[in-house]
Amino acid sequence: MRFLLRTSYGQDIRxxxxxxxxxxxxxxxxxxxxxxxxxxxxLPLVREGWLALxxxxxxVFGLVLSRWGGAAFWYGLLGVAVIVAPMLVGTYxxxxxxxxxxxxxxxxxxxxxxxxxxQISLGHAAFFACGAYVAAIxxxxxxxxxxxxxxxxxxxxxxxxxxxxxxxxxxxxxxGFATYAFAFIVEEILARWDSVTNGTLGIAVGSPVLGYESxxxxxxxxxxxxxxxxxLALFVGTLVVGLNVQRSPTGRAMMAIRDSETAAAxxxxxxxxxxxxxxxxxxxxxxxxxxxxxxxxxxxxPEQFTILLSINLLVMMIVxxxxxxxxxxxxxxxxxxxPQAISALKGAMPPAEGLPxxxxxxxxxxxxxxxxxxxxxxIIILFIIFEPMGLxxxxxKVKTWFRLFPLYKKGMFKRQKSYxxxxxxx
Amino acid sequence: MERVFAAxxxxxxxxxxxxxxxxxxxxxxxxVSGADLVNYLQQVVSGAALGCVYALVAxxxxxxxxxxxxxxFAQGELMMLGAxxxxxxxxxxxxxxxxxxxxxIGACAVLGMATDRIVVRPVVGQPAFAIVMVTLGFGFVAxxxxxxxxxxxxxxxxIVTPFANQIVALGPVVISQDHAAIIVATALLCxxxxxFFTHTKLGLAMQAASQNxxxxxYMGIPVKTVFTMIWGxxxxxxxxxxxxxxxxxxxxxxxxxxxxxxxxxAVLGGxxxxxxxxxxxxxxxxVExxxxxxxxxxxxxxxxxxxxxxxxxxxxxxIFGHVRKxxx
Numbered sequence: 075m076r077f078l079l080r081t082s083y084g085q086d087i088r089x090x091x092x093x094x095x096x097x098x099x100x101x102x103x104x105x106x107x108x109x110x111x112x113x114x115x116x117l118p119l120v121r122e123g124w125l126a127l128x129x130x131x132x133x134v135f136g137l138v139l140s141r142w143g144g145a146a147f148w149y150g151l152l153g154v155a156v157i158v159a160p161m162l163v164g165t166y167x168x169x170x171x172x173x174x175x176x177x178x179x180x181x182x183x184x185x186x187x188x189x190x191x192x193q194i195s196l197g198h199a200a201f202f203a204c205g206a207y208v209a210a211i212x213x214x215x216x217x218x219x220x221x222x223x224x225x226x227x228x229x230x231x232x233x234x235x236x237x238x239x240x241x242x243x244x245x246x247x248x249x250g251f252a253t254y255a256f257a258f259i260v261e262e263i264l265a266r267w268d269s270v271t272n273g274t275l276g277i278a279v280g281s282p283v284l285g286y287e288s289x290x291x292x293x294x295x296x297x298x299x300x301x302x303x304x305x306l307a308l309f310v311g312t313l314v315v316g317l318n319v320q321r322s323p324t325g326r327a328m329m330a331i332r333d334s335e336t337a338a339a340x341x342x343x344x345x346x347x348x349x350x351x352x353x354x355x356x357x358x359x360x361x362x363x364x365x366x367x368x369x370x371x372x373x374x375x376p377e378q379f380t381i382l383l384s385i386n387l388l389v390m391m392i393v394x395x396x397x398x399x400x401x402x403x404x405x406x407x408x409x410x411x412x413p414q415a416i417s418a419l420k421g422a423m424p425p426a427e428g429l430p431x432x433x434x435x436x437x438x439x440x441x442x443x444x445x446x447x448x449x450x451x452x453i454i455i456l457f458i459i460f461e462p463m464g465l466x467x468x469x470x471k472v473k474t475w476f477r478l479f480p481l482y483k484k485g486m487f488k489r490q491k492s493y494x495x496x497x498x499x500x
Numbered sequence: 501m502e503r504v505f506a507a508x509x510x511x512x513x514x515x516x517x518x519x520x521x522x523x524x525x526x527x528x529x530x531x532v533s534g535a536d537l538v539n540y541l542q543q544v545v546s547g548a549a550l551g552c553v554y555a556l557v558a559x560x561x562x563x564x565x566x567x568x569x570x571x572x573f574a575q576g577e578l579m580m581l582g583a584x585x586x587x588x589x590x591x592x593x594x595x596x597x598x599x600x601x602x603x604x605i606g607a608c609a610v611l612g613m614a615t616d617r618i619v620v621r622p623v624v625g626q627p628a629f630a631i632v633m634v635t636l637g638f639g640f641v642a643x644x645x646x647x648x649x650x651x652x653x654x655x656x657x658x659i660v661t662p663f664a665n666q667i668v669a670l671g672p673v674v675i676s677q678d679h680a681a682i683i684v685a686t687a688l689l690c691x692x693x694x695x696f697f698t699h700t701k702l703g704l705a706m707q708a709a710s711q712n713x714x715x716x717x718y719m720g721i722p723v724k725t726v727f728t729m730i731w732g733x734x735x736x737x738x739x740x741x742x743x744x745x746x747x748x749x750x751x752x753x754x755x756x757x758x759x760x761x762x763x764x765x766a767v768l769g770g771x772x773x774x775x776x777x778x779x780x781x782x783x784x785x786x787v788e789x790x791x792x793x794x795x796x797x798x799x800x801x802x803x804x805x806x807x808x809x810x811x812x813x814x815x816x817x818x819i820f821g822h823v824r825k826x827x828x
Binding site (some may be wrong): 094188191194238251252255265266442451 | 636642753
């Protein structure tokens with residue numbers, strides 16, 4: 075966590091000239107621009123008009139990167155890679171990448187809530203579900219994404235404020251429990267409110283639509299590639315918002331709260347407002363991710379949004395690393411790749427017949443029903459014990475090792491332990 | 501504002517107590533028929549029995565939290581393992597019930613100590629979130645392991661208790677002996693734990709460590725060992741809870757999910773208060789049973805969480821909690 079801010083305040087202002095409060099406006103403007111570009115690309119004339127889209131992206135990336143200094147080249151390369159990726163790989167892989175972006179959007183929200191503000195939420199599935207259902211229902215009513223996605227984001231954010239309200243009165247673990255109680259109730263409502271959500275049967279979600287027939291133009295984003303670019307666009311927008319928040323006074327206030335509420339309050343940080351902001355932002359991003367998730371999967375039902383999803387999202391952050399936005403992406407890649415890796419492992423196992431009993435048992439392990447969860451658990455334990463900053467921390471270590479080459483010291487990333495941090499005897 | 505919340509809280513407690521004792525009074529006045537009263541009492545008793553199980557799981561969580569500031573998300577899995585161990589000794593190895601149960605409880609306690617030593621100890625001193633996740637991870641692993649152990653697997657099993665299929669009649673209210681045994685055993689266990697914490701050297705050491713780790717260490721208490729012991733006690737309590745749950749639910753790998761009811765119980769009572777955990781468990785169990793009987797379908801599952809949210813909002817530190825906020 076100590077590596078969170080490697081820049082001074084002056085540098086921050088240079089990197090993110092948009093400041094704190096306007097961060098949201100920046101994000102919205104960027105989002106509108108990107109969706110606008112997507113819209114042009116989706117018109118029947120230039121339906122597969124890659125160039126227009128790529129140019130739009132290059133512009134956005136360029137704008138952001140022009141202020142980034144040394145890392146600009148590598149991030150630029152990454153930007154080019156994600157733009158050309160759909161041309162190079164098959165549709166299946168494009169779909170997987172789309173899910174990476176979807177989870178990464180939620181991840182950015184979790185970095186803000188957990189990493190910056192230090193608030194635990196075991197209820198993110200509720201926001202995710204809320205976004206998915208709002209977007210799906212508006213889509214079914216014939217609204218386009220320019221309406222349905224902001225609505226999904228807004229409703230989730232309002233829900234986030236509602237969940238954040240208890241945060242005004244409670245701290246730490248109590249808050250975590252309040253969020254998960256809330257998530258259970260939301261899940262139950264989704265399962266019981268038949269007239270709107272079709273209960274446990276779930277609803278089919280249409281493809282995202284842009285424009286209206288009555289306007290004379292309408293584009294249905296139905297191919298894998300179009301969804302990919304939609305998710306990418308929204309992810310970049312979310313990331314910009316997230317980075318801005320992180321550097322802004324609001325983000326710094328969140329970090330102050332994370333490190334010591336008492337100290338933060340003494341410095342004039344409004345605990346209630348800051349915590350609620352963190353919840354609202356995080357919920358909004360989870361809602362956006364949920365909306366996309368529904369559109370990509372084309373089907374949603376309450377059982378996709380149980381406590382297990384909340385826990386999966388937390389696992390994602392543990393593996394990715396909470397210290398920086400990179401963690402959200404690393405974690406999302408992990409979350410998407412993990413089931414693939416496990417099924418590959420299952421396929422790679424030789425048949426059990428004819429082997430000695432012990433070996434046969436070991437070979438049959440990956441096909442056991444609880445195997446996947448067990449592997450997740452093991453990964454969590456190992457990461458927390460050996461690499462609490464996650465994959466991002468690992469990457470930082472590697473980078474530092476090379477930068478300092480012969481001078482790297484082992485204790486450089488040693489964690490500080492704190493005892494007696496009791497919530498009861500303060 | 502605080503005053504309004506406090507007043508609302510007192511109002512809520514008064515209303516809840518009034519609602520709870522109203523049916524017998526109304527029945528005595530002849531306003532409610534006898535059959536309705538019996539139904540009501542029946543629900544209260546079976547709710548209390550399930551509530552006792554919640555309470556014991558919550559008690560395990562609270563014991564560990566109070567002493568070590570660790571929130572153990574694997575308590576449900578410890579309970580599951582405890583139940584499976586008892587099942588192994590009683591049903592698979594064919595030992596007499598009481599011997600098998602004792603062995604199972606002991607084995608589970610050892611398992612709890614091992615968990616502390618291997619999984620939790622390396623993370624002590626890290627932020628609370630890290631510890632929550634590490635116990636969560638351990639829970640996943642435990643569930644997964646239980647499902648591949650030969651003889652355990654993903655099937656449901658039963659432990660036949662000496663009380664199976666018998667009933668106790670208290671006037672017109674009929675209680676199955678399993679339910680009665682749960683309530684009696686919980687009461688006994690609470691008494692035992694009370695004596696343990698107030699009259700034995702180890703119990704006093706545990707109390708000291710939970711109040712102030714550093715001071716306890718300076719007074720010559722081996723804090724780390726004491727923490728391991730607490731994990732053992734807590735896992736033993738979990739095994740008892742599992743053993744009691746076995747006759748009314750089944751023994752299976754998903755039974756650890758009960759933790760999502762035990763947490764509201766623990767929080768309700770004020771996380772870190774032992775009587776609070778018991779009261780919280782009883783409240784959750786009874787509210788759930790009554791909601792299941794009198795309210796439309798669906799309310800039973802969320803009743804615990806609605807109660808939790810309301811209590812947290814009005815009295816964030818729980819019924820018996822001691823969280824003091826620093827004034828800035």
